[in-house]
Amino acid sequence: MRVLLIEDDTVLGAAVRDQITADGHSIDWAKRLDEAGQYLDVAAYDLILLDLMLPDGRGQPFLRALRKRGDVTPVIILTALDQISDRIEGLNAGADDYMVKPFDLSELSARLGAVARRYAGNPNPLVTLGDLQVDLAAHSVHRAGKPVSLTAREWVLFEAFVQRPQQLLSKAQLEERLYSFESEIESNTIEVHVSRLRKKLGRERIETVRGMGYRLGAP
Amino acid sequence: MRVLLIEDDTVLGAAVRDQITADGHSIDWAKRLDEAGQYLDVAAYDLILLDLMLPDGRGQPFLRALRKRGDVTPVIILTALDQISDRIEGLNAGADDYMVKPFDLSELSARLGAVARRYAGNPNPLVTLGDLQVDLAAHSVHRAGKPVSLTAREWVLFEAFVQRPQQLLSKAQLEERLYSFESEIESNTIEVHVSRLRKKLGRERIETVRGMGYRLGAP
DNA sequence: GCGCGCCCTTCAGGTCAGTGTCAGGATCGG
């Protein structure tokens, strides 16, 4: 399941992100509404977690706009404001559920599970890129109808590209995705993994931008 | 169809009662085990919904006693999320199914429908995976026409795979399914159970994705 | 109550795929 988290609190946000990835879902984390808008422009999500108080505006109008343009993605509101009026406003704006901070991470898991169950049985959405078919939930890739098996690292890398198609990703960004800071890798690991990906998925799939990074080529 | 609901939570109980009556069934609602015993003394039911945590005792011994005296009424267990490990015990005690709170009322309707169909003499829907035939409602697996007996843990594990075919399931997800969060298992139990499942169901049935988890192979 | 048997967990030893590193060659930009 793909989740979009819109939350400016870095501590809470990190905790939520970790919990959700531990539950086996993938997550994108926007810290501002405009950033969230960018994510929504390029990808579809199965669930949105929305904080109501954000640096560049309140969540309700954002949610209202989302619904107005026909987006029916389930939305769970996260907020410190436990006032009933906010709750009502949130539900009026089109939220599906509501959680008041501070909340238990296990409770979050429970609600996630409820949403996920609603999706169980439905086929997963497929992303198509030329002759590639990508099932982000199942972590599977098919090339010309035949399954391609990717290793853990390869998948993480490829997922980064698929989630941000057309977008230029620097090696630093990719390294962070693979190794999350801690170990400053100083060899050409990324290049090697990109090379292996290309061998499996097709040479022209990932294009290199000299001195800058890589980008998923247009279908 | 006649349903006996054993549940002490008045809010959840009322919701379930309303849903079931709305579905056109009749229901008796006991809030304690001794009360449930009285109902069972005077009437026969087609289905029992059993909460595991009740004011006057736990559900498992009750269920065990029920089975011991030959009652084969289908039983669906209702359990809170933080008691998932109870479901193992529940299956051992003779439950037919379980639902984790909070659950969708529509999901409840679906399971009721399954029981009703079986009650009416119609066979359950079978999931076919190569030479395997799986009856999710009856908890039975046949391989090449011959019945395969799975233990409680094996079944829970296998069910997780069948419910999400093609999907990659991490060990963390599987552990959570088997043990809830509480007891962070630190050994290779999952591996051992997968190994046993493979031995019973066929080596190639469950494929391992190194560093990521397991997946039910395509038929 | 008491043993018996089933099931689950843990452990240890062995195997091998995945990964990081490196080096030589290819390619690009200026």
Place this chain on the structure above:
DNA sequence: CCGATCCTGACACTGACCTGAAGGGCGCGC
């Protein structure tokens, strides 16, 4: 043409995974 950057085959090592066996807990039959 030269330096910087990137590509990719080869290789060794780590740790993830498999599996047989041992030990303990629990229900069940006697």
